[in-house]
Amino acid sequence: MVEPVTIAVDVMGGDLGPDVVLDGALQALRADSALHLALVGPADVVEPFAAAHDRTRAVAATEVIAMGEHPAAAVRAKKDSSIVVGCRLVKEGQAQGFFSAGSTGACLAAATLVVGRVKGVKRPALGQVLPAYARPCLLIDVGANADCKPEYLVQFAQMGVVYMESIMGVSAPRVGLLNIGSEDTKGDEFAQKAHQLLAASVPQFAGNCEGGNLMAGDFDVVVCDGFTGNVCLKTIEGTAKTLFKYVKDALMASLPSKLGALLVKGDLSRLKGKLSPETYGGTPLLGVKGAVIVGHGSSNATAVANGIAVAATTVRANVAGVIADTVARAGSATPGGEGEAAASDAR
């Protein structure tokens, strides 16, 4: 029997509005008979839904954190926002995980301030599973830590390995360091230092991954600082968007292409779905207690359902616990792992 689990869901998260989130919640409930949901949002939205559906519970939250707000300030000021209330449910044990398609920064701030870090983890990080060719690849950190020290990347690697093993079922994941050359000595000072630390303390480390290999499926986990990772992730999304526009233009460029377009459009739109950011069910925030999954702002109901399902799997696989064990085991063995690097190492 599947272990019962309760996930708190931010009904106010996402650009498409609460109805879409509730539709996604319903899909998730239908797909998993041991799933319980705590729906967090305005009473007039969540209470009627909870009254009408089994395994759901309404938790009123009177405030909402908007996309543009300063994350940490908003989390401190809006104690009754859906994001803060959802995280509080996890802290108090009323839920084991939290899903939101709202502000990534606010989720990150609330998860860190309210739910708390896993013991031994220096910096929680956002991972994004990329639809690389042949097999998915987790890019971590994609934006939680703009300024990093090289040793943080060792923990990003350890957390990424746990996630890919537990959630994506990858055995013996290959870890790469995002860098500007394949040779060991390549890169700026930061990357050179990170390479040394990874080589010394992460058994799954397989060398540098250049930008060109990120979508090729050569690695299962690729680590980097949050600035580079965020630029990279958005560049991939933007390049895909621009290329699809170019392909669309090409399919309208001549009469044969226009006819051909009618024949290929089914498979091309299936491809677009496969490459959409929702395929892998949101972005895990690794290194905080419980299971916190952040969905894309544009999440539709299926994406919400996938995100909730990933949160449930993350709880059942005890990802936070395995990360705690891994970090504790590695802690004393990591050269420089517990030290503080000089400020000049920050990127």
Next chain:
Amino acid sequence: MVEPVTIAVDVMGGDLGPDVVLDGALQALRADSALHLALVGPADVVEPFAAAHDRTRAVAATEVIAMGEHPAAAVRAKKDSSIVVGCRLVKEGQAQGFFSAGSTGACLAAATLVVGRVKGVKRPALGQVLPAYARPCLLIDVGANADCKPEYLVQFAQMGVVYMESIMGVSAPRVGLLNIGSEDTKGDEFAQKAHQLLAASVPQFAGNCEGGNLMAGDFDVVVCDGFTGNVCLKTIEGTAKTLFKYVKDALMASLPSKLGALLVKGDLSRLKGKLSPETYGGTPLLGVKGAVIVGHGSSNATAVANGIAVAATTVRANVAGVIADTVARAGSATPGGEGEAAASDAR
């Protein structure tokens, strides 16, 4: 009448061999009746070609710098390599520009050590014109300077503006800073500092450019450190490659798509050509004297011809001279422009 110009060409550069480079040289000569070439390479390769073609001259070079060699060390050790000899021709005024599809690092090292920097330029930088939607976008630096200080980005912006105005004919180019958020205060410490400097001293500065906007055509010049720029450029190339593989798979996924593929393949392969790295004729190294253009290793004859043509245009537009003037004019007016930032500002 078009101004006569001599470009030195590295016949040993490029993965496809000297015959392809010579084919490209021939195409370039045919397209520009005032173009003269100094073909640099082994005597038995360049002399017969020069004997058979007008406006060409053979310059023997007995050594070759391979792709994997350490750039600066190879440039110092191999004084008679085609890259060093080509750069020496520019230094001595026997040629006004140099084109090579060989090692980017070696071209950069030779251009800096042999040809020399434009007075006032702190760090020469590599620009790459991206096939962004609707209009091209120059990303600079894409790898010359892995470790940067924020004030270098001010000069990258100034040099990028000169290039886009002079070579690509863009009037009033919009300059963006590659960053992880659109608001002015976003980014890591490095990006925040760079933002302030750009806002204070580059009139064309229009704000932050996120990774997702890079290929959208929102900016004409986007500046960043060479680490982020290189990762980004290769990510764009790799994403495009992976997407075309996915599109190819989708076109083989069903019988209708297979039939449709026959009709659309002409326009799709024209699109592929349009997006290839050779479209804009190689990567300019800005901030060195003369005109140094580095081609992609995979350059075919057309790409070589385009690269030589861009080198000639760069000479005729006096890009190096305009950069010298711009930097001199901006120098005294730039806050912090002549100072040395603390090591902690390096990314």
